[in-house]
Amino acid sequence: MSKTRAESPGWSRRSLVRSLTQIHGNTTRLILIAAAAGLFSAVAGVGGGVVIVPLLMALLGVDARVATATSLAAIAAIAIWGVAAYGVLGDVNWVYAALVGVPALVGVTAGVRLRQHLSPVHIARVFAGVLVVAAVLLLVLR
């Protein structure tokens, strides 16, 4: 048994997970991902996508393309919850949110166009690069 696992631990685990999800559904895994993402996004302020994307890939076996697109959709909802909490606490600067957020709409439109031409592998590598930036900022910013 241990020999088999040593030969291909990643592959066998992933295919096992995949077959389990087909039989039992994946709601429990999604809720686990949600708990990690919600905490992470609000405490670290870097957004839940940092954990949603790799967890969707590892636990649900989707590729980076599906993981990133689905993550962005989930983040819309998570950010609304976070803003609701922060809004109550009075920390939101609405003018600066528009100053950064409105130009970002141009950026997201360009990004959506570009990603149609990228393979899941390239998207995974871009994501890994973003993670490194996020980690550095977590350590530098206070």
Place this chain on the structure above:
Amino acid sequence: MTGYLLAILMGVLGGFIAALAGVGGGVIFVPALALVLGLSQASAEATSLLAIVPVALLGTWQQRHTGEVRVRMALIIGIAAALPAVGGAFAGHYLPETALRIVFAILILAIAVRVWMTAGRRA
């Protein structure tokens, strides 16, 4: 004035990264708000979350025909994250979080290595 211009450019970049990497763009928004525009860290994180909402909504809408947005998965995660997100927001407001940040940073780096290494094998 240059500060505002830089913040606008970082906004564009944040949106771009949001679409490519499936993150909200906070990675760029928070430093733009905290370092360039001078908000406190707590206020920058809160304001970043607000900026993320329309970015994530528009990016999702634009990808609605690609078949890559798994709506059921996104809805379950988005709804189930409500309580932890609110709890985390209060924690971020009241707790000193240096240790937490270091732990998160190390965790993120480990994930980055794993995603990079396994990217080719998944194709």
